[in-house]
Amino acid sequence: MTSSPLIELAGITHRYGATVALDGCQLDIRPGEIHGLVGENGSGKSTVVKLLSGIMAPTEGTVRVDGKDVDLRSPTAAQAHGVLTVFQETLISDDCSGLDNVFAGTDGLFRRRRRSKAELELATEVVERLGTSPSILTASPYQLSLAERQVLTLTRALVRPWRLLILDEATSALDLATRDRLFALLQAERSNGRSVLFVSHRMDELEILIDRATVQRSGHTVGTVDRAEATPSRLLSMMDGRSESEHAGAATVTARRRDEQGTAARLCGVALSSDARPFDLDVRRGEILGVGGLDGHGAVALVEAFAGVSLPPKGKVEIDRDGLWSRVRGYRNAVASGIAYVPGKRQEEGLFRTLDVRDNLAMATYGEHSRLGVLRPHAIQQAVRAQMQRLGVVPDDPDYPITGLSGGNAQKVLVGRWLAAEPDLLVLNDPLRGVDIGTKREFYALMRELTDAGMTVVMLSTEIEELLTSCDRVAVCHDHGLEAVLEGDEMTYDGVLSAMFGQAPTLATHERTRA
Amino acid sequence: MTTVDRAPIRGGRAVPYFVPAALAVLVMIAITAQKSSQFLDGGWKLVLVYASPLVLLAMAQAPVVLSGGGGLDLSVGPGAGLVSVILAAGLIAHQISVAWIVIPAAVLLGVVIGAVNGSLVALIRIPPIIATLATYLVFAGIATQVLASPTGALPVWMDWFTDVEGVVPNVVWVMLLVGGLWWLLTRTAFWRNLLMVGSNDRAAYTAGVPVTAVRFVAYVLTGAMTGVAGLVLTAVLGGADATVGPTYTMLAIAAVALGGISLAGGRGGLLGAACGAALLFLIQNYLTLTEASSFVLQMAYGLVLVVAIVINGAWDRKRKNP
Amino acid sequence: MSTSAIEQTPTPTSAATSRRRRGALSSLLVYLAPLAMFLVLMVATPDVLSRTGIMSLLVLSAVLGIAAVGQTWAVMIAGIDLSIPATIGMANVLLTTLYAKGWSFGEIVVLLLVLSILIGMANGVLSSIFGLHPLVVSLGVASVVTGGVLISVDGNTGGDVPGFITNAVSPRGSVLGVPLPAALVVWVLVAVVVVLVERRTVIGRQIFALGSNVTAARLALARPMLIRVFVYSAGAICASAAGVLLAGFSGGASVDIGAAYLFSTITAVVVGGTSLLGGAGGYARTIAGVLVTTEFTTLLIGFSVGPNMQQVMLGIAILVLITVYGRDRHVAHRL
Known part of the structure; x- marks a missing residue:
C-alpha cells in the first residue's frame, strides 16, 4: 500500500433472496486515484456501486472510509462521506429546471429558500468546464439531449464536496467532446487528492484513464492490477477466466x-x-x-x-x-x-416479469397456436418444449416464473419467442x-x-x-x-x-x- | 405561486399549467353573468360560499397528487366529514365551542388524518389507491357511527364563514389564508423537493432528497387542508351530516384533473385545483340557472371532465415533444 | 447443452424454487380463505347454516362477483374502472323502465349489450390516447352514463321487473327444478367463461401481457387499445348483468343502486390478491375475494355489528391484508 485507502470494502457479501450477487468482495480506493471497476454484467459491479452509493446495505462485511467503519444507509449518508454517484441512466426530473436538478437534495426538507447566486455561478462553472452551454441550467429538461441531461447529473455530483466520484457507465450517454473534457477534469481533480471509481465496458476509456483496476467475476473479486498490468487482454482474461492468448487470437x-x-x-x-x-x-x-x-x-x-x-x-x-x-x-x-425482432432492453421491452416461461416464450405465437382465438394447449406445450430444448433453457420447466431464470436463460426465452415464429x-x-x-x-x-x-x-x-x-x-x-x-x-x-x-x-x- | 424562482424556459416562457382552467372559469363567469343579472350583483358571493368546501378539498388533493407514485387521497371527502362530525358532535355539542379551540382542533384533526394516510402510503408503502380507499371506509364508517343523524346548533362565531356582507365573502379569506400559507411553503425547498419526487422519485432519491419524508409531509398537508375544509363544511351545512363528506371525494379528484394537475405527479399546484373546483361548481350553478335538470348537469360534468383531460393530455404531450 | 451456464450463474434454481413454492402457498391460502371464513361463520353464527342463509350469502356473492369481473380485468391491465357503478345503475334503470313500457326482455338485453360495448369503447380508447389515467377517464364516463340515463328516462326510474328476475335472486329460487337461485347459476357460468378466457384464449393471455409490460406486449403482437376496449367492454357487460339482477332485489330502480359496488369490487379484487400493478392475479382469485368479503360482512352482521362499523372493519381488514402481501417496493429497489 502506498497510501491508506480513502474507502475500502472488506469481505462484502450481498444476497438478493437466495441469489448471491457479491461474495467476499474486496476493494480499496486510494486518495487521488482513478480506479477502474470491470467485469461482465452479472459480475457484481452494479451491486458494488449500489452499496457505495448508499442505495442498499451489504448483507455481510464492512465499508470503511478513512479507516473507520461507516454505515452508508442512504444516498444522503454516502454523500455526507463525499461519495457521489453518476449512473448510466440519466436520472433527471423533467418537471424541474436544470439548476434545481443539480442542487436537488442539498436543501433539506424545508430549510433553504431560494437558489442563491453562488449556486448558479458554481453550477455554471462546472457546466462550462464540461464544455456545455450553461443554458441547460435554465432550460426545461424536456428540451435537452441525452448528453446534456447527463451533463446535468455530472454537475449534480461535481458541485458537491466530493471525495469519491463513482461513474457507473456514465460516459455512454456523453458525446465525445464532453467525455474528453470530463476526463481532463477528472485528471485535474485527481491531483487534488480526489478519487474516481470508473465503471466501464469501454477498454479504450479504461486504458487512458485509470491508475488501477479491480476485476469482478460472478460475484467474486478476481484481483486488483496496476496501470502497467491493466492491458485490455489481461483485464478480459481476468473477467472471463480464459487465457490471454485466447483473447489475443479471438479476432x-x-x-x-x-x-x-x-x-x-x-x-x-x-x-x-x-x-x-x-x-x-x-x-x-x-x-x-x-x-x-x-x-x-x-x-x-x-x-x-x-x-x-x-x-x-x-x-x-x-x-x-x-x-x-x-x-x-x-x-x-x-x-x-x-421479420422477427428481439428487443434490446430485456427488462423494459422484452420480458413479462409477472408471467411464466411458457407465456414469455409463446406470447407472440399464441395467434398461430389457436383456433378462433382459443388456444390449443397441446400444440403450445409441444412448441414451447421444442424451443426450450433447442435453446437449452435451464430449468427445463415451462411453468417456471421467468424471474427465476438467470439473465442468459431469460434471453434464450426471449430469442425463442421469435424463433418460434420461424x-x-x-x-x-x-x-x-x-x-x-x-x-x-x-x-x-x-x-x-x-x-x-x-x-x-x-x-x-x-x-x-x-x-x-x-x-x-x-x-x-x-x-x-x-x-x-x-x-x-x-x-x-x-x-x-x-x-x-x-x-x-x-x-x-x-x-x-x-x- | 407556481413557478417560484424557476428560471425562464429556453425559447420563450411556457404557459403555466393552470391557465386553461383559469380561462374556462372566466368564460363561465361571463356566461353566468349574461344569464343572471344578480350574479355579478352579489349572487356570486353565495355561489362561492357553497363552492368553498369543494374548492378547499380540491386544493387539499393537490399535494399528494403532486407527490407522484400514484399519489391520490380518496379519503379527503370522508376525512372532511369526520372532522365536521367530531367538531359538531364531539366539541360543540359538549359546549366546547370557542373559536380558539375549535379552529385549531379542526386543523389538528386533519393533520392526524393526513398522518394516518401518510404512514400507510409513505412508510408502510401500501399503494395509495388501496390505502386511502381503506381509510375512506374507516373515516366514513366512524363518522356515521358517531353521528347517525344530522345535527345543528352551531356557535354564533361560525356564521362568520357564511357571511357575504363584505366586499368578498369571508370564505375567500379562508381560501386566501390556505393559499398564502401554501405560497410560503413553495418558497421553501419543500416545493422543489415535492416536484422532484413527483416527477422522478428515483432521481430525487439518488440526489439525496428524503423521498419518504416528502411524501409523508404531502399527506399531512393534504390532511391539514382537509381539516380546514371540514370546518368550513360544518359552517356551510349549518351543522354536521356524516353522509355529505364522502360525496366530495370524486368531485375533488375531477377538479384536480380539470385544473391541469398531472395525475402522474410533478406538475401542478393549488391554484389549478381551486380553478378546477370553481369550474365544476360554476357549471353546476349555470345549469341550475338555466333550469336544466340535474341529469343534464351530471352528463355535463362527465363531458367536461373527459374533454378537459383529453386536452390536458394532448397539451402535455406537446410540451414533452416540442 | 448448457451445463456451463448452470455453474456460472449464482444458483438461480434454488431461489426460484422457493419463490415458486411461496407463490403456490399464497395462492393456496387465497383459495382456502373462503372455506376457513365459512367455518368461522358456522361456529360464530350457526344460524347461517340454514339453506336460506347460505343461499342468500351466495346470491349476494353472485351479484358482487359478476360486477367484479370488470374490476378484476381492469386492475390486471394496471388500470381501474370507476364506471362500474354507473353501468350497474344504467342497466337497473333501463330494465325496469323499458320493461314497464312494454319492451321485451330480449330487446332490453340487446340494448344493454350495445350500450355496454359503447361504454367499454369510451373507456378503452380514451385511456389509450395520450396515456390518460383510467381513473379519471372512467370517472368522466361514469358521469356521462348516469346523466345520459337520467335524461333518457326523464328522471322516472321506477317501473316493472320481470318476475323471473325476482325469482333469480330469491334464495328459494330454482332453475329447471334444481333448487339453486338462477343468479348463482349465472355467476358460475360467467366465472367459468371468464376464467377460461383468461387461461385459454389469445386475448386472455394478452391481458396479462399488457398488464405486465406494455412495450413488450406490443412487440409480442398484442394490440393495447383493442385489449383495453375488450377488457372495459366485458366489464361493462358484466356490470349490466349485475344491474339487471339487482332489479330483482328491490321493487324500485335507481341510478345510484350500484354506488356500493365501486369500492366493494375493488375490495374483492384486492382481497383476492390481484396486484394493482397489473399483469398478475386473475378472476379465480377475485371469486375467493368476493366470498371472503361477503362472509366477513355476514359475520359482522351476525355479531350485530352495524353497517358503519362493518365499513370500518372492512377498511382495517384491507389494510392488514395489503400490509401482509401487497406492499410497494422502496424506491431504492427500483434503481
Missing part, C-alpha cells in the same frame, strides 16, 4: 464468408435522423450482419428500421418475399413479412448484453446453425469483440449515418473502432493492436 476466428445467395433485405436511401446523410445497405441471405456504433450514433435506429419498430425519417426498408420486394411499413407489417430475417438488438460467456458461445453456434438453414440475421452488439467473432460482415454507424461496412480482412478491432469514431483513429486505439 482471427472470423472471415467465414458464405456463398452469395442474393439479398434478403435492403435499406434504400435511409437516413437515421432527419438531417443525416441517406445510405443504402443490403443484407445477404444467410449471413450474420453485425451492426455497431457508439451509443447514440444510430445503430439502434438502424436495427429498429429493419424490424419496422420505428420507421426511418427518410428512405424505405424492403424485404425479399419470394422474389418480390415488399416494403416494411411498420412493426406488425414487418412481422407478417417474416422468421426469414431475425433482427437482434444487442441480445447478449449481460449474458455469461457460456451462453454466448452456445448462442453463436445457434446463430450459425440458423443461418446455415437459410435464415438471415442482423445483430446489433455493443461489444466490438462480439461483432468480430460472430458476424460475417459489420455495418458501423457514426453520427446517424452508415460509416462503413466491413468484411473479411477489414474486420479488425481497429477497423471497427475507427469507423465508430468516424474513421479518424482516435484515442489510444493504435496501442490497442492485438498481439
